[in-house]
Amino acid sequence: MKAVEKKPRAICILGVHRSGTSTVTRAVNLLGAYLGQNADLMPPTLANPEGYWERLDIYRFHERLLEKLGRTWSTAAPLPDQWQLAGEIRPYREELKALVRANFADHPLWAWKDPRTCILLPLWRAVLEELGIELSCVFVVRNPLDVANSLRTRDRIPLHQAFGIWFSQNLAALKDAADLPTVFLAYDQFLESWETELRRCAVALALEWPADVQPLKQVMGSFIRPDLRHSKSSAKRLQSASLAIQTLYSVLSEAIAHPIAPEDRLRDTVTRLFSDFYDFDSNFQSRLDQRSVTKVTCSSRHVAFVLSVCNQLDATVRCLESLARVGVSDSEIVVLDNASTDGTREFLAGRSSLRVLSNCANLGQSAGWNRCVQAAGATWTVILTPEVILGPGFREGLIHFAETERCDLVSPAIGEGDLDYEFSEFAEMFVKTMERACRYGMAWNCLFMVHRRAFVRVGLFDPGVQPAGVEAEDFFRRARAAGFRLATTGRAYLHYCGVMPPSHLLGRMEQPNCDHGESRKARCLTWLPRCSKDLYDKAQSALWRFNERWHFGKTLKMKRFQGRWHFA
Numbered sequence: 001m002k003a004v005e006k007k008p009r010a011i012c013i014l015g016v017h018r019s020g021t022s023t024v025t026r027a028v029n030l031l032g033a034y035l036g037q038n039a040d041l042m043p044p045t046l047a048n049p050e051g052y053w054e055r056l057d058i059y060r061f062h063e064r065l066l067e068k069l070g071r072t073w074s075t076a077a078p079l080p081d082q083w084q085l086a087g088e089i090r091p092y093r094e095e096l097k098a099l100v101r102a103n104f105a106d107h108p109l110w111a112w113k114d115p116r117t118c119i120l121l122p123l124w125r126a127v128l129e130e131l132g133i134e135l136s137c138v139f140v141v142r143n144p145l146d147v148a149n150s151l152r153t154r155d156r157i158p159l160h161q162a163f164g165i166w167f168s169q170n171l172a173a174l175k176d177a178a179d180l181p182t183v184f185l186a187y188d189q190f191l192e193s194w195e196t197e198l199r200r201c202a203v204a205l206a207l208e209w210p211a212d213v214q215p216l217k218q219v220m221g222s223f224i225r226p227d228l229r230h231s232k233s234s235a236k237r238l239q240s241a242s243l244a245i246q247t248l249y250s251v252l253s254e255a256i257a258h259p260i261a262p263e264d265r266l267r268d269t270v271t272r273l274f275s276d277f278y279d280f281d282s283n284f285q286s287r288l289d290q291r292s293v294t295k296v297t298c299s300s301r302h303v304a305f306v307l308s309v310c311n312q313l314d315a316t317v318r319c320l321e322s323l324a325r326v327g328v329s330d331s332e333i334v335v336l337d338n339a340s341t342d343g344t345r346e347f348l349a350g351r352s353s354l355r356v357l358s359n360c361a362n363l364g365q366s367a368g369w370n371r372c373v374q375a376a377g378a379t380w381t382v383i384l385t386p387e388v389i390l391g392p393g394f395r396e397g398l399i400h401f402a403e404t405e406r407c408d409l410v411s412p413a414i415g416e417g418d419l420d421y422e423f424s425e426f427a428e429m430f431v432k433t434m435e436r437a438c439r440y441g442m443a444w445n446c447l448f449m450v451h452r453r454a455f456v457r458v459g460l461f462d463p464g465v466q467p468a469g470v471e472a473e474d475f476f477r478r479a480r481a482a483g484f485r486l487a488t489t490g491r492a493y494l495h496y497c498g499v500m501p502p503s504h505l506l507g508r509m510e511q512p513n514c515d516h517g518e519s520r521k522a523r524c525l526t527w528l529p530r531c532s533k534d535l536y537d538k539a540q541s542a543l544w545r546f547n548e549r550w551h552f553g554k555t556l557k558m559k560r561f562q563g564r565w566h567f568a
Helices: 023-032 056-068 087-103 117-130 144-155 159-176 187-192 196-202 214-223 236-238 243-256 265-275 314-326 342-350 365-376 394-404 423-434 452-458 471-481 517-524 527-552
Strands: 007-014 109-113 132-142 182-186 301-309 333-338 355-359 378-383 388-390 409-419 438-440 447-451 486-498 558-559 565-568
Touching: 007 023, 007 117, 023 109, 023 132, 023 187, 023 214, 056 087, 056 109, 056 117, 087 117, 109 132, 117 132, 117 159, 117 365, 132 159, 132 378, 144 159, 159 243, 159 265, 159 388, 182 187, 182 196, 182 243, 187 196, 196 214, 196 388, 236 243, 236 423, 243 265, 301 365, 314 333, 314 342, 314 388, 333 342, 333 365, 333 423, 342 355, 355 365, 365 378, 378 394, 394 409, 394 447, 394 486, 423 486, 423 527, 447 452, 447 471, 452 471, 527 565
Parallel strands: 007 109, 007 132, 132 182, 301 333, 301 378, 333 355, 409 486, 409 558
Antiparallel strands: 378 447, 388 486, 409 447, 438 486, 558 565
């Protein structure tokens, strides 16, 4: 009978940066897992004098792939579902396949380690499955406080952002490694009793233990040194961290006691934490793109301007020029390109000082805004569409009104229609005249400024809201329901080059995932209540217009047509 040919095996050492993955990778290598030739590996540095045991080609591949995905190694938010199946990722999939074949084809047991794999594991799984290679994982866990302290020392990353990196990347790795044979190791326990922990790992993954253990002990003793661990925190010190971090660390600690990942509590907890990801506090609103890390403040406040674009080259150019004219620097702007094909992507690529993100496919305005908000991590986030042109003193006017009136979501006054007037001169005159005018309870969907606490409590924009174009109204509805104050003020002015919906619809959406008529039907409202609601909204808009014209001679929304202003 013909013997069954054994499949080649690969071991992935998972763990976020500064978790001890280098030490564990070297130990797995000493049990017979091939890593590569010395020339293939990243050389030691002062931050890791015993070596990284990490392949340079895999590291460089991961860096280019993350750049394509609009991420960096310090990503603190999940990638879109099924991102590895996108058409633009296919060349990277083929490249990874070629890399594995070229370097590991002759090795029945091999391993790799790069902390970036925590968020890129789905692509590795797809490639290894296609090549017929069995995959198992060693998941290295370290106290999140120690990881955060180490990242702060090495990379000057703030503690709250480092916590976000630890949480999001461990969560992503757990989710994507589900149903793989996985051994969990605690870094601190490994340093204190490496032989016990390594034996447990060898048994669980069916690795051969050496008959003569002395050479192994000699090599392990040469690079496992207590002086290389600069921080060891107890679980009690973690009590000041977010409940989400404590929960995840607790379930990981439980998993360490088992050779193979427990599927019940671990899976349930990971699923729940992942679904609730955006409801946790600002620890997890870290930047996605660390190439621009300088904070720019306005009166000691961090303000960011974000926009999501798709095939809107002319409008994008005009909008960015407008932002520059009112004193907004490129470092304060985050732009996401939703797979444009009209030259927008190339134009943005030429603006190296901008923080530019990109999607492989058009995932919609909500998804684009969400990525930008996470990348900005600002106290105040100004969300705008590329069709707007901002007037002088725009930022200062919005912030001054928001803070004096204690509002969490604010929009400026708006003019739309023909741009056949002297914009800057009119905008200055308008603000002087209308600075005391405001409409409480509403905002414009083309531009609004949101305080971070609203995102923390309400969550981000819902990509599932239909029809397209009402994502902002759904967010306004949820913000009002959570007790946040909305307003539109005359202390700032913009011109909108698109077409706005009627005033009485803005900021008054009743249900997500439907327009107003569908919302009322879903709530089984009869004809009379529907008519009453319409009359109320129209009466409110008419009252706003009347009061504004009576007191100021203008309104907070005006339309320019055939050389004349019309009040709306």
